[in-house]
Amino acid sequence: MPAIPRPRFRLSWFFAFIATVLLGVLLVISGLAGAGIVNDALGHEPVGTGNVPRAVLEGGAVVDAAHTPVSSRSVPEGTIALTFDDGPDPRWTPEVLAVLRKHGVRATFFVVGSRATSHPELIRAIHQSGSELAHHTFTHANPVEMPLWQLDLELDQTQLAISGAAGVTSYLFRPPFSSMAASIDDLGYRTVQEAAARGYLSVFSDTDSDDWGRPGVETIVRNSTPPAGEGAIVLMHDAGGDRSQTVAALDILIPSLKQQGYRFTTVTAAVGLPPANQPAPGDDRFAGGVLLGVVGVAIGVVTVLQWILLGVGILVVARLLLMVLVARRHARRVPGWSLLPAVTAPVSVIVPAFNEKANIEVAIRSIVASTHPIEVIVVDDGSTDGTAELVEALDLPGVRVVRQANGGKAAALNAGVRHARHDLIVMVDGDTIFESETVGRLVRPFADPEVGAVAGNVKIANRATFLTRLQHIEYVVGFNIDRRAHDVTGSMPTIPGAAGAFHRAALTDAGGVSRETLAEDTDLTIAIGRAGWRMVYAADAVAWTEAPTSVRQLRQQRFRWTYGTMQAIWKHRRAILQRGAAGRIGRFGLLHVIAFQILLPVTAPLIDVFLVYGLFFLNPVTTLVLWLSVLGIQTAGAAYAFHLDGESKRVLWMMPAQQLVYRQLMYVVLGQSLGAAASGIRVRWQQMRRTGALEAMARRADTTVQDPESTVESNLVSDVDSPVPAPAAGVPGDSPARRAG
Template identity: 50%
Template sequence: MRGRPHGTSRASKDAGPAKVNTHWVILAIVILALGVALTVQGYMTHLAGIGDDSVASNDSTSAVPGTISRGGPVVDARGGAVRTVGPPNRTLALTFDDGPDPVWTPKILDVLQKHHVHATFFVVGSAAIDHPGLVRRIIADGNEIGVHTLTHTDLSTAPNWRRQLEVQGAQSAIIGITGQAASLLRPPYSSGNSAVNNGTWQDMQAVAGQGYLTVLSTVDSEDWRRPGITAIERNIAPHSSQGQVILMHDGGGNREQSVAALDSALSSFAVQGYHVTTVGSAVGIQSMRPATTAEKISGTAFVWGIRLSSFMVTAITWALLAAGIVTFLRAVLVVGFAARHRRAARRARLAGSGRRRANVPVRDAVTEPATVIVPAYNESAGIEAAIRSIAASNHPVEIIVVDDGSTDGTADVVEAVGLPGVRLLRKENGGKPSALNAGLEAASHQLVVMVDGDTVFEPDTVRSLIQPFADPRVGAISGNTKVANRRGMLGAWQHIEYVVGFNLDRRLFDVAECMPTVPGAIGAFRRDALVAVGGVSDDTLAEDTDLTMALCRDGWRVVYQEDARAWTEAPESLGALWKQRYRWCYGTLQAMWKHRGAMVQGGQAGKLGRRGLSYLLVFQVLLPLFAPVVDVFAIYGLVFLDPFRIGALWLAFLLVQCLMAAYAFRLDNEPLRPLWTLPLQQFVYRQLMYLVVIQSVVTALAGVHLRWHRMERYGSLRVPAGHSSPNSTTAT
């Protein structure tokens, strides 16, 4: 986004310095909230998962009391005392782990209803939040619920903070969904009493301190292995009248065999006279209680917080996918249009060359002189280089330097140079648009070239720039702006942006006939067209964009002339770059809003509106606004997803950028050496640019008026020898 004013504007008189700081606090809060949501979702989804319940541990059992290892499957270690109990004879406590599952839990509940029996479901909190209706159905059908942790984490290997989170998180999920609190807990990957080791016993003591009874099992169906229906029936078949706690699964995988085996086994249990029931009923305890009001509020907030984080991650994922597709399509579109633009320019050059070789007059050549207007405000560091380079043009030019109330002796420098054909106009400070309009009034020729005071031309620049005026439909022409001070990392990044971002886009805009900006550094205009739109307006900070859009809406074509090169100074510090881009971006937003009516117009205005403005809105406003989310999500992917896959995606994206950049550099006949800095550009420069867009959008929405900011000059202007024509002179 470009607009390069200087001096003092009317806006600066209307408003004092304005600081907009609140939006940075809001942005930080949004990013923090997003980070929390991603962290929660990453923890819930990717740090653990429901898997096989196999138990394989060689840990010592030296600290496990004999009461546990030889006791009943229901363990009460609350208050320091250890008590165990099991179901009475001919009573089977039927339990299911790892659910609820949207496919298998309903089938198992149907089987239980069919046989008029109840069971205990040890639910995983994350699965319960995903399928709250199933949890409520479990309760409504007369079954009971127990805690099986939040994400099916092995508590024996988890640190204390995570163990508490897993247990309390699952309880909060149950309360938030059912309004009831559970007192039974089964640790994932647990088994019978004899398998309790020191780590498991430590976990049992810890959860007992939170008020939970630990439920182990005496009969393991091993249905998680999917050994076959017959094998599962054989595993859960009682071999005595002693009461048992049967372990089965309603989640964690395909439970088709479990459903079939359960149906058959329940019929067999009824024939044999076994009573099948819940754990609580089997041992005579009330395993669930109504939650307190505070617990309900906390549980509901927890559940909705998890759901919100899930929704946010899903929405961001789809948005990232859409943004990735749009970005890739843009790369294809820009490169395709650039190739088309290059072919058209080549055909034009070949046609002109052929006519000259055949001694046929080139009727389309534009030879009339041009007026070059140089608005200058405190440009003493570079104004001499600028006017000397223009005066060395191989095309007849009139140079008008408009000193806009400079206080650094700019006008004296111009007078001291004493070049023929250079006119100096002195005026009070009124801003760049005022200076340009003053130069326009004094212009002697119909073709007008506008150039900033921090810019130098090559000898062939003016002649090349004005050639498209051979087409009477053309009202303005954009030249090719080059970064002169491109040394150092920041200079290289801006050089890449000018070549890849600005110039590729200009080729696309040219072919699509929707050029939104003729840069202040180098642009040519028909004087009559400028007068028809009222000259240069000071309504925005991007007077060049505003003017270009006004010309398009007036029916003129605006084109890009890549052979007309101008060399300009770029900011050499991040602070200066921020000020420059903030001004450009804010001014472009102003111009877009001012000319929004082009969206519904026809002809050239409609092309600007529906093509140019839409392109700017999507790629220079909306996508940059979304960019912080991309960065946060990338960190999320590296932490919670597959870092190799994320790295591969980033490399693929970088490869596309590098290929596009290499093509753009080839079009501009630039050496590829600076492209080694392109990967590093993603970690500093890119963030600065999207923060500029955020600042500009917030400022625009807040209705804050900005002052004109003038960029610091460094006196580094010169035409690099490799790009000069043989008879050019270096301007210093």
């Protein structure tokens, strides 16, 4: 019985999982610490007061429910205890403290724990000023809606925040969304009891300034002034919005009440209680310090991510400008090729093949059907699936098979160049089919003697699945737009291996196809550009390729591409500082690749990360509108790219999936590539498993052409916007394919 293979444990995936979880935790911590304060007026709907003792409803603002009978304390006549809720705030708390210091007044600050962890220096400033620190929960959530475990957590974390920042504890607590003691209902009193069971006195107010609504300085002063001679705990705010009116009113209120004979003090001093702030135990100070450190790291990480997100936005806008301006300019230049002298020189088409049996027949037949004079050299790189035998059995004219031991794609291409009879050379992958005019259109730019290489327009043929349609969008919006931009700026970094044309002299100047990187096409292209040759993009030279149909195959393919591109960039890094043609491809081509193929993909998921972050911790409506706006801009750019490429825009309904699904997959691939590059490991070339999709599609296309009355639409017709050429009917086959090598 064969052994059951054990699943492999991938350390990289483990670390990626840990990093993702850690980032999620930091985002949650930062979100809680920076959450906005909701208006205190938006409390719960009042219920009955049957369970609230008369001593509370008719008593003072400081309620002690820890003892029986329940009691309350009132502020004596001529005494004012100023209290400030919802802080600290980096803008307004210092201004409030400055006014208090100016008039020699202490107050009591009911701080929100999350804000205390964000601004521990302000907690220390409040304590050092002589004012009191008190609790206002950790997240400013409504206590009446909390389960007991959450209230415990809210109080404990706020206590730790105060202990870590100022080294003291506090036993005073004011429930958010509360007002005067006379307004306590059964739900509110339950919170008072639960807080009392944990050692807290609940503090309400006698006078509400209503400064939250910013009614004007005079109104705030009037609201904060108690009836003549009566003592009061005055409710004000030092955070939660623009508190400029509060600061201005405070500067008027204090001297005004002092002139009336009032004295100002803290809540505990006003009602004859021990100071609220006592030295915190060592364990609490340590735990509080850890809490502050974790929150500080979380806020720092999110701040950095926000700056990176700004950079992502700049790159997105820059890419849109490339689409609208540079790519449009290229599209207008394309007809200019027809003004050049016709290129009639014969072409050598090289097809490197390793286990390409599934698609090689349709690929070779499509090339042989070219309207341009050609020879075809199939270099079998040690195939084990009978690829060479199949090509020989086709018995097609002008087709030669070169066999060699497996040495990799670069070695196969170099072998093909050595056997090529002509100076114009087209390289095409074994999973790619040409239209009849493709070769002629590829070599047409060689009428300009400065042109050394030409990139073809590679399209996805098998667009029938979700994954391949997403790749179709990527090819049109990403690769083809990039090539248009590189053509205009003279900085082409990649002539695609699936469809590229080269002048033999350019290949010689570049030293042939290098085996030093996994992206031999990018490596070769940069070398040709550095040698001073011009490289262009022929958008009308269309080639059709088979895209990976599984996530695993796609990941393997893109990992090789990405890792190889990084290798090529590193190999040619000095081009960035060179002059002339080398400097142009370095500063425009390589930096473009770094910006839009590395930096943008690796950072673009932040758009989606902050979508989730904003829905939970920011304004969800604003967040969603911004995210949809970015998606709309990208979709508009994609629509323009599809217009330039002559593609149907029906598939663009999948743009949200392109952003939410495909982008994340590419992010994983890029992360793996960066990890591999950083670790210095060697990566092997990986062969994609072929499905024969090209042959099946070409046959269906041939059937459709021969039977125009057929009412059965093939997948090719329904899923591919431009027709894949059928193999030419009646291709001559009266002479065998010759073997060489």
